[in-house]
Amino acid sequence: MELSEAIEITRVRDAFMRKGPRPSQQGELCIFGHHLIFAPSGTETSKSGENPSEEFWILHRAIDRVLCEPVSKEYPSKGGLLALKCKNFLIIIFEVANLEHCKAAARSIEALSNLNGIVHDYPFFYQVPFNVLDDGWISFDVEQEFARLSLLTDAFRISRVNEHFSICPSYPTTVIVPKGIGDDYLRISATFREGGRFPVFCYYHNLTKSVIMRCGQPLIGPTNRRCREDEVIINSLLTISKGFIIDTRSKTVANAAKAKGGGTEPQGCYAQFRYVHCATPRIKEMHDALARMVEACNDGSVSTDKWLMRLSNSGWLQCISDCLNSAANVAQCVHCESNREVPVIVHGGEGTDTTLITTSLAQLILDSDARTIRGFESLIEREWITAGHPFRLRNAHGAFAAGLNTGQYESPVFLVFLDCVHQLLSQFPLTFEFTESFLIFLFEHAYASEFGSFLGNNEKEKFKNEVKKRTVSLWSYIHHPETLRQFINPLYDPRPKVLWPTVAPQSILIWERLFFRWQRDWAEIDGIRSSSEHWKLRERSLMSRAAVLRGVTIELSKEAANQNVNGVIGISQ
Structure with missing residues (x-):
């Protein structure tokens, strides 16, 4: 089976990310053979400094469960909710303006994330962007x-x-x-x-x-x-x-x-x-x-x-x-x-x-x-x-x-x-x-x-x-x-x-x-950890430098002692 056969809809416009790995934002979903891509339409920058206008990519294989339901059962015209529960415990929820498009996207993602065998998996198609230095x-x-x-x-x-x-x-x-x-x-x-x-x-x-x-x-x-x-x-x-x-x-x-x-x-x-x-x-x-x-x-x-x-x-x-x-x-x-x-x-x-x-x-x-x-x-x-x-x-x-x-x-x-x-x-x-x-x-x-x-x-x-x-x-x-x-x-x-x-x-x-x-927001914890690691490395650097200086001091002391001995011998002669 070709991967394209499982795709009912390739693009879903007017998709709003309610919940996910970044702040809520408007954009569109693009469904390809191995990836689901969310392309935001905004250009604003989040408080963390991340640029949310960058595309968000996720492998279909990383998606564990796909759920689709209308935003309102009484008013289906209000669109649908597309929930993606991932194998790394991330939950992403999109609000899609068109309910039928939402259902088609859900069926496509469900099929692509549950392919049998490994012959269609992404590693067979991946082109490495780096030089392989160690096979x-x-x-x-x-x-x-x-x-x-x-x-x-x-x-x-x-x-x-x-x-x-x-x-x-x-x-x-x-x-x-x-x-x-x-x-x-x-x-x-x-x-x-x-x-x-x-x-x-x-x-x-x-x-x-x-x-x-x-x-x-x-x-x-x-x-x-x-x-x-x-x-x-x-x-x-x-x-x-x-x-x-x-x-x-x-x-x-x-x-x-x-x-x-x-x-x-x-x-x-x-x-x-x-x-x-x-x-x-x-x-x-x-x-x-x-x-x-x-x-x-x-x-x-x-x-x-x-x-x-x-x-x-x-x-x-x-x-x-x-x-x-x-x-x-x-x-x-x-x-x-x-x-x-x-x-x-x-x-x-x-x-x-x-x-x-x-x-x-x-x-x-x-x-x-x-x-x-x-x-x-x-x-x-x-x-x-x-x-x-x-x-x-x-x-x-x-x-x-x-x-x-x-x-x-x-x-x-x-x-x-x-x-x-x-x-x-x-x-x-x-x-x-x-x-x-x-x-x-x-x-x-x-x-x-x-x-x-x-x-x-x-x-x-x-x-x-x-x-x-x-x-x-x-x-x-x-x-x-x-x-x-x-x-x-x-x-x-x-x-x-x-x-x-x-x-x-x-x-x-x-x-x-x-x-x-x-x-959770891990920025503060990561900052404390980074600072702790910095000072630990600084401590090691200073200890290493102190060890070198101690070695130099010992060598200088030996040289001074030898010079004193030679001086005494010279005077006695």
Whole structure:
């Protein structure tokens, strides 16, 4: 289908923006294949200094829900209201003079924002206006990861058992696996694991020589099926200590999965592993919690007590707390110095959602490199994009709508991860090289973007649609110097220590800049923050200068002392 076939009306005149990201103003709406454009007719300047006469562009993919109703039911001739609820929680309301034009625009936007597949998405048509200095498609790959791992241990190898995606459609073609395990064992293990997701390497903690692996749930089913090849793979990780199998499901959910063909590893076959349930929310729970959270944050009419109750009942902060707790448990198993060389296996059901939240957050807790901008990008690329998180299915809609075709699969899993990172950033503000604006930027691009990094559900879809040949990586844009400086934390003080977050209820904060982004005026807060950062940088500059002067003073003192000694010697002679 051509995009033009979905457009009933290309231009809507006499559109008045009642509510949106800028002051109310008159203009006209222009509907194109990928964008909705609001062109204001005024030339006045807002109090913030922004020129509201500039066009406002929004990707159709960024629109979550479209609503259309008459301004007055008794008098349809007064026109219609067009409400656009976006995936980044922005709500835009236009008043259109002609009701029929308003309905036609609503139908067009609804169709363009819900196209199936990715072949019509904007990244395939986007022409970059900047020079690509760093190709993000080759910046992070498994060969580089393995090269760094080889400097620490020789216990792993690279396997291309999944070439042509024949074993596991959600894995990349190249994975890191235990060294002593042949590809034939991996193929058999894939038949025993959900989605073919056999155990693969995630992270090696050099301090304790412990390793994190991830996989899908075992398909033991009601018949208690065994797979000796899988047992060999898991048990080959054991050296001097017992291991842990971390299940991101509650015990009840894991037992219920057995009746459907899934289940948990039988203790008798994995006797050297301790089984731990670290319950995290299911994807449906996350979806419903976000919807309630956004609804509460958009309702300013209730009293404080009722609002706090709605906040608690939303369950969103509990989702964040549970995921952080699960990751902290994994990190504790890995970092515990009393148990060295501890293998930790992490899985939930399919291994594409809460499993990835847990393993990626555990690495942020343990590894200071993951807290840099480039290290965090590598973490997302490795643990989310190439690990098979189904971005297209999960992010088809957001908090305001549920899709007709993918409704049961939609869930803000990646946003839960980003909110957890924001909690770490709030508790340890000096240990991350990036700011919260970087996290919000990633959140928006995960749902709608001109870049191809988050397109599709896995590497197989990317390969089939030639995403890496026909689109530009998001990391290429971020690595451009003009962009990169926007996300650097001026207070960054790199420290190699492990971060131990608190998950007490009073420590889990609302991500205000995300959930109240469009309701509040942030100019004053941004001014205070900018001033604080300026003086912090000034302090560092003065401290650096003082250190240099101290060094010069010490050198001059040594020279003076030597001259005095030489003078005394000369007199004595």
